[in-house]
Amino acid sequence: MAATLLPTLSPPISRAAAAFLLLRRAPAKPFSCLRPPPALRRSLSSASSSSPATAPPALRPLSTVASSSAARAAPARRDLLMLGIETSCDDTAAAVVRGDGEILSQVVSSQSDLLVRYGGVAPKMAEEAHALVIDQVVQKALDDAKLSGSDLSAVAVTVGPGLSLCLRVGVHKARQVAKSFGLPIVGVHHMEAHALVSRLVNKDLDFPFLALLISGGHNLLVLAHSLGQYVQLGTTIDDAIGEAYDKTARWLGLDMRKGGGPALEELALDGDPDSIKFRVPMRQHKDCNFSYAGLKTQVRLAIESKNLSADDIPISSASEEDRQSRANIAASFQRVAVLHLEERCQRAVEWALKIEPSIKYFVVSGGVASNKYIRTRLNQVAENNGLQLVSPTPSLCTDNGVMIAWTGIEHFIAGRFEDPPAADEPDDTQYELRPRWPLGEEYSEGRSVARSLKTARVHPSLTSMIQGSLQK
Numbered sequence: 001m002a003a004t005l006l007p008t009l010s011p012p013i014s015r016a017a018a019a020f021l022l023l024r025r026a027p028a029k030p031f032s033c034l035r036p037p038p039a040l041r042r043s044l045s046s047a048s049s050s051s052p053a054t055a056p057p058a059l060r061p062l063s064t065v066a067s068s069s070a071a072r073a074a075p076a077r078r079d080l081l082m083l084g085i086e087t088s089c090d091d092t093a094a095a096v097v098r099g100d101g102e103i104l105s106q107v108v109s110s111q112s113d114l115l116v117r118y119g120g121v122a123p124k125m126a127e128e129a130h131a132l133v134i135d136q137v138v139q140k141a142l143d144d145a146k147l148s149g150s151d152l153s154a155v156a157v158t159v160g161p162g163l164s165l166c167l168r169v170g171v172h173k174a175r176q177v178a179k180s181f182g183l184p185i186v187g188v189h190h191m192e193a194h195a196l197v198s199r200l201v202n203k204d205l206d207f208p209f210l211a212l213l214i215s216g217g218h219n220l221l222v223l224a225h226s227l228g229q230y231v232q233l234g235t236t237i238d239d240a241i242g243e244a245y246d247k248t249a250r251w252l253g254l255d256m257r258k259g260g261g262p263a264l265e266e267l268a269l270d271g272d273p274d275s276i277k278f279r280v281p282m283r284q285h286k287d288c289n290f291s292y293a294g295l296k297t298q299v300r301l302a303i304e305s306k307n308l309s310a311d312d313i314p315i316s317s318a319s320e321e322d323r324q325s326r327a328n329i330a331a332s333f334q335r336v337a338v339l340h341l342e343e344r345c346q347r348a349v350e351w352a353l354k355i356e357p358s359i360k361y362f363v364v365s366g367g368v369a370s371n372k373y374i375r376t377r378l379n380q381v382a383e384n385n386g387l388q389l390v391s392p393t394p395s396l397c398t399d400n401g402v403m404i405a406w407t408g409i410e411h412f413i414a415g416r417f418e419d420p421p422a423a424d425e426p427d428d429t430q431y432e433l434r435p436r437w438p439l440g441e442e443y444s445e446g447r448s449v450a451r452s453l454k455t456a457r458v459h460p461s462l463t464s465m466i467q468g469s470l471q472k
Helices: 015-023 038-046 112-118 123-144 164-181 190-201 241-251 260-268 293-305 320-355 372-384 401-413 462-471
Strands: 081-086 091-098 103-110 154-160 185-189 209-214 219-226 229-235 361-365 388-390
Touching: 081 123, 081 164, 081 401, 091 123, 091 401, 103 123, 103 401, 123 164, 154 164, 154 190, 154 401, 164 185, 185 190, 185 401, 190 209, 190 219, 190 361, 190 401, 209 320, 219 320, 229 320, 229 462, 241 260, 241 293, 241 320, 260 320, 260 372, 293 320, 320 372, 361 372, 372 388
Parallel strands: 081 154, 154 185, 209 361, 361 388
Antiparallel strands: 081 091, 091 103, 209 219, 219 229
């Protein structure tokens, strides 16, 4: 038995219908902090690394809402209370956010120790870590907000892209809460959430805008026309910048407990960025796509040529000369890695202004956007083109429940959500997930010769799903 979580696309919600949905509640059941049931553990253990794409079921149209309920007074947007759950990769996160953007709670359980132990994300270990803490994280988010499940308006949860085993834990928990309290569910696109959280921190940020989304697994340049409507200007054709930072930090023997990116940025402050002449990737390709695989190879060869023993000797035990060599490599790597970003973003700005001349904002978000050097350099790109850089605070750049809750709020108000799960839905139900899920359609000038999005996708893009629903 499979339940589909997105696209949950309904006509835009009316204020009267919103009132009905906010007031409609199943009898509240006790919300306890328990380990996932054995059935979930069994289903997670046997789950494959990806789920097949299936068509979503038809949803009950809002027009069937009884007229008597539509006559109720519509509450203010502030009365919307959204629980957001995020488990797409290696952090278990939950948050409660009001409809007006007030953050009532934010809880994150990090897997940094596992990352150090396994040298990166190990999907099965990450899934087990999510399962161990998901109940506690969600309960703490409710407790910190001084709320119970019966106070919520809806639940938002990441359904992709990400690791299937990890996504499944969050989706199961979201449906468990939604079923207990009769709550609608909003399935959220992880990368859209990174883009839209900037609208929470900057209330003046309106569509259209250009967004650069950079993290351990993604490099993505998108033109945001409106909610759910995106054009992909560029993406990574191999490794993302965050992965390159992490791998370089590990090769240099840095303390990975604080994160590869932050550790490398700190070391680079003591290095000479011009000491090693790394080549800037893809200068021969006049598009907005990214590649960091070749730069990683250059870094590895530079480390070997200097006979650094970074694999065996952590930087804390290195000699002064050894440490300086590592700092020079870190600084040189960072300069070229970010220069690659700058060049692609400059071209993306030109394309975006050609498509939407009214653009005023350049959004930079995702975990790597916490890097101060990157923010400074990209702010210069924005200013040179008459744009304002908008970037969330570091705690909202990394994966978090706030961005999921806020994106859920935006789509809930637009009428895109799923009705509460059936009261008799089994706990071991399998859910449709979207581990590889494009955000928008490719811009014609931005298609990569090396790797076309159309050959890599498993699911239709979020944009194409929404457009298809509007045409019906």
